[in-house]
Amino acid sequence: MTELLQVENLSVSFGAAKVLDDISFSVGAGEAVALVGESGSGKTLTAMSLIRLLPRGAEVQATLLKLNGLDLHHASEKTMNSVRGSKIGVLFQQPKRMLDPTSTVGRQLAEPLRMGRGMSRSGARHASIELLRDVGIPEPERRARSYAHELSGGMAQRVMIAIALAGQPELLIADEPTTALDVTVEAQILKLITSKKRELGMSLLFISHDLKVVADVADRIAVMYAGRIIELGSAAEILTEPKHPYTRALIECSLLRPSETGELYAIPGSGHSARGPSHGCRFQSRCRISAELHIEQHCASDEPPLIPVLGRSPTHLCRCWAAVPDLQESA
Amino acid sequence: MNAVAAAEVPTLPTPSARSSTPPMILVEDAVKYFPVPRKGLSRQRSYVHAVDGVSLSIEAGQSLGLVGESGSGKSTLARIILGLLRMTSGTVVVDGIDTTKMSGSQHKNLCRTAQLVFQDPHAALDPRMTLAECMAAVLSQHKIGSKQNRRQLIIDAFNEVGLDASFLDRHAGACSGGQVQRVVIARALLLDPKVLICDEPTSALDASVQANILNLLTRLRSDHNLTMLMISHDLRVIRFTSDRVAVLYLGQLVEVADRDELFEHALHPYTLALLDASATAHDHDGPQLTAYGEPPSPVSPPPGCRYNTRCPLAVDQCRTEAPQLTLVAPAHEVRCHRWEEVARLRNTRMSIDEGAEHD
Numbered sequence: 001m002t003e004l005l006q007v008e009n010l011s012v013s014f015g016a017a018k019v020l021d022d023i024s025f026s027v028g029a030g031e032a033v034a035l036v037g038e039s040g041s042g043k044t045l046t047a048m049s050l051i052r053l054l055p056r057g058a059e060v061q062a063t064l065l066k067l068n069g070l071d072l073h074h075a076s077e078k079t080m081n082s083v084r085g086s087k088i089g090v091l092f093q094q095p096k097r098m099l100d101p102t103s104t105v106g107r108q109l110a111e112p113l114r115m116g117r118g119m120s121r122s123g124a125r126h127a128s129i130e131l132l133r134d135v136g137i138p139e140p141e142r143r144a145r146s147y148a149h150e151l152s153g154g155m156a157q158r159v160m161i162a163i164a165l166a167g168q169p170e171l172l173i174a175d176e177p178t179t180a181l182d183v184t185v186e187a188q189i190l191k192l193i194t195s196k197k198r199e200l201g202m203s204l205l206f207i208s209h210d211l212k213v214v215a216d217v218a219d220r221i222a223v224m225y226a227g228r229i230i231e232l233g234s235a236a237e238i239l240t241e242p243k244h245p246y247t248r249a250l251i252e253c254s255l256l257r258p259s260e261t262g263e264l265y266a267i268p269g270s271g272h273s274a275r276g277p278s279h280g281c282r283f284q285s286r287c288r289i290s291a292e293l294h295i296e297q298h299c300a301s302d303e304p305p306l307i308p309v310l311g312r313s314p315t316h317l318c319r320c321w322a323a324v325p326d327l328q329e330s331a
Numbered sequence: 332m333n334a335v336a337a338a339e340v341p342t343l344p345t346p347s348a349r350s351s352t353p354p355m356i357l358v359e360d361a362v363k364y365f366p367v368p369r370k371g372l373s374r375q376r377s378y379v380h381a382v383d384g385v386s387l388s389i390e391a392g393q394s395l396g397l398v399g400e401s402g403s404g405k406s407t408l409a410r411i412i413l414g415l416l417r418m419t420s421g422t423v424v425v426d427g428i429d430t431t432k433m434s435g436s437q438h439k440n441l442c443r444t445a446q447l448v449f450q451d452p453h454a455a456l457d458p459r460m461t462l463a464e465c466m467a468a469v470l471s472q473h474k475i476g477s478k479q480n481r482r483q484l485i486i487d488a489f490n491e492v493g494l495d496a497s498f499l500d501r502h503a504g505a506c507s508g509g510q511v512q513r514v515v516i517a518r519a520l521l522l523d524p525k526v527l528i529c530d531e532p533t534s535a536l537d538a539s540v541q542a543n544i545l546n547l548l549t550r551l552r553s554d555h556n557l558t559m560l561m562i563s564h565d566l567r568v569i570r571f572t573s574d575r576v577a578v579l580y581l582g583q584l585v586e587v588a589d590r591d592e593l594f595e596h597a598l599h600p601y602t603l604a605l606l607d608a609s610a611t612a613h614d615h616d617g618p619q620l621t622a623y624g625e626p627p628s629p630v631s632p633p634p635g636c637r638y639n640t641r642c643p644l645a646v647d648q649c650r651t652e653a654p655q656l657t658l659v660a661p662a663h664e665v666r667c668h669r670w671e672e673v674a675r676l677r678n679t680r681m682s683i684d685e686g687a688e689h690d
Binding site: 152153155182253262 | 508541542546549564568570571622
């Protein structure tokens with residue numbers, strides 16, 4: 001598969017705080033890659049540093065940040081402006097907040113068509129109605145004249161999808177696009193995103209904290225914890241045979257199945273303590289495998305590398321000492 | 332779980348006793364309409380039918396799960412029960428207090444009986460006050476304790492929800508979502524309530540934190556023998572926390588049943604659509620009836636059955652005639668003209684599955 005997006009050694013820091021540390025992954029043409037993790041793990045920051053929409057004071061470092069041959073890291077602000085919308089489209093978590101409340105849906109849809117694709121005013125109007133129809137909005141002519149507050153959450157997210165598709169992007173970034181929606185509507189929006197992806201041959205970078213949603217959408221999954229990718233592999237590998245203790249714990253507690261004692265499994269400790277000055281594995285203080293294998297000392301002093309898991313496909317990577325066979329034998 | 336069961340056994344009412352002990356919460360035919368601002372010069376006033384004829388009862392010590400999508404009236408119902416909203420019509424009795432005609436002092440008593448845990452914990456606490464001040468405000472409002480022993484009461488409450496005294500002088504903004512939700516729960520328990528209403532207590536939290544908070548609520552429920560109303564759109568949360576489940580759609584109850592009955596034998600197409608869309612999809616064996624489209628506006632609910640616009644089983648009768656809540660099995664009520672059809676689909680599906688197993 002040809003790589004559409006390549007990210008190598010991406011780090012983002014705010015002053016002394018390094019919030020993203022050495023992120024490397026790629027998205028193939030037509031592929032859907034999901035970034036999964038809890039809040040504060042750096043999922044959104046990873047995606048937003050691709051389109052350079054970062055909070056003030058963010059310092060980005062990367063050895064490679066490339067979209068289909070275009071260097072995103074060194075591109076001028078002017079180039080980035082044309083990348084946003086026309087090469088990379090974005091869906092946000094709160095669709096109603098992302099739409100301009102003072103302008104009609106039709107006008108907001110026409111903007112990328114006129115700016116990005118140089119359409120005439122009337123051409124853009126017709127095209128925007130077609131786009132609205134295309135994403136399953138009933139009565140698109142009437143809807144084009146309505147404002148954001150007149151739309152339901154699901155309808156607003158459909159409009160956002162139409163706006164994102166208007167620029168015919170090569171890559172669609174979907175940042176928790178269904179978190180604010182009802183469950184029955186969520187399924188419809190996910191179906192729409194995957195069918196559009198297939199139809200247009202787009203690549204998808206999907207961000208979610210919800211493993212169930214990711215299972216429906218992603219070809220490959222990168223699990224993030226405290227600013228690091230800790231496991232990367234195909235969706236089937238990650239969801240059915242996770243290797244990293246954090247991935248396993250996350251899957252277990254998102255099932256919400258009580259144990260025999262009637263308690264739900266919860267990961268001990270809190271993720272907020274994970275960004276201390278320690279040089280070791282960031283999950284060590286909460287990890288039960290590390291304690292079971294008596295390798296806490298090693299885990300706390302050295303950070304494991306992100307390397308292929310032995311006995312699995314070479315594309316299944318994991319950042320855990322327990323997955324490194326030599327260490328298990330010596331312990 | 333054993334502790335919960337043991338605590339409940341003596342209070343569990345037998346069918347004959349059920350009528351003699353009054354329920355902790357009794358809602359009868361509750362209706363709440365919100366007026367919509369007039370548009371232009373139009374004379375006609377329209378209303379949001381937020382809650383439209385809901386009747387339910389919760390026995391002391393029981394936990395009722397209320398499921399529904401946004402706009403179905405879950406939170407409005409919670410606010411009606413707490414006496415925070417005046418109903419258009421209907422009666423609500425909480426622990427013997429009729430909330431429609433209560434006096435000021437009775438309202439204060441109701442506050443001590445029934446407390447609310449909010450969805451967004453950061454919005455529920457004043458960001459300019461320290462957590463100790465937020466907690467103390469409740470105690471001084473109800474004139475509990477002196478200035479000195481209030482601090483001790485607050486520390487005890489914090490310890491109970493798993494926070495230490497170092498949190499007392501922090502501000503809400505300096506804590507994580509899970510920690511702030513613990514504070515909100517501790518505050519709700521300060522007045523030693525009998526009823527705890529949880530309005531989506533974990534939907535703003537991460538998966539691992541959610542499990543912690545749900546464990547905490549379960550433990551507190553058995554420790555304090557609380558009657559709970561658990562509001563959520565997430566069926567997994569409801570399944571873990573509730574004894575009985577009520578499904579709300581556009582202001583009306585569409586199905587009420589005991590937890591296991593509902594998860595194993597749901598008969599309303601909307602409940603099945605919810606089961607289908609939730610993570611428990613793979614372990615529910617009912618017919619797959621995915622909902623069409625989106626919920627219609629509660630300003631002008633569709634005629635007939637309110638779900639007919641989204642229901643894959645809708646027939647002409649559903650579009651004209653509103654179904655009533657019908658008892659279809661012991662303690663299992665469904666509001667659907669076609670529940671027998673759903674039951675038939677369920678049975679044929681099961682026989683197909685059984686046939687496959689024999690092959």
